[in-house]
Amino acid sequence: MTQSMHSTRTRAPFQWLALVIGAVYLLVGVAGFFVTGFAGFAEHDDGRTLVVFAINPLHNIVHLVIGLLGVTLWVTPGGARTYGWLLAVGYGAAFVYGLVAVNNPDINLLNINVADNWLHIISAVAGLVIALWPRRRPGTSTMPGQV
Numbered sequence: 001m002t003q004s005m006h007s008t009r010t011r012a013p014f015q016w017l018a019l020v021i022g023a024v025y026l027l028v029g030v031a032g033f034f035v036t037g038f039a040g041f042a043e044h045d046d047g048r049t050l051v052v053f054a055i056n057p058l059h060n061i062v063h064l065v066i067g068l069l070g071v072t073l074w075v076t077p078g079g080a081r082t083y084g085w086l087l088a089v090g091y092g093a094a095f096v097y098g099l100v101a102v103n104n105p106d107i108n109l110l111n112i113n114v115a116d117n118w119l120h121i122i123s124a125v126a127g128l129v130i131a132l133w134p135r136r137r138p139g140t141s142t143m144p145g146q147v
Helices: 003-009 013-036 057-073 077-101 114-132
Strands: none
Touching: 013 057, 013 077, 013 114, 057 077, 077 114
């Protein structure tokens, strides 16, 4: 078995979660530009939504950055845990900001709505799950039958 095949099979569940979340945010960032283009870069506009989530070009760029970090950092356990902490802190802060910004168009630079706030708190919790996932005990493996 090659080294790359072996390391792929021994990835921890929290690493796969980091990859999935990163890929989803990357796709959402790209899809967002089909809705917004590049006009109204940091504008608040309730009519610009992707499914139920309000977006603008700045919001799309944030999704792209979060997505790229996830698909880059998932590869190592330490990288995935770092990504988890970035999600937890970043989206925790975005949730708090959104609580204030959702009703104040003057400061709502990311065009956040209530649905975004729910997604942000869920993303922060997912980040905590990734960051705090229990470490494997020495000598254990994720592959059945392997010592």
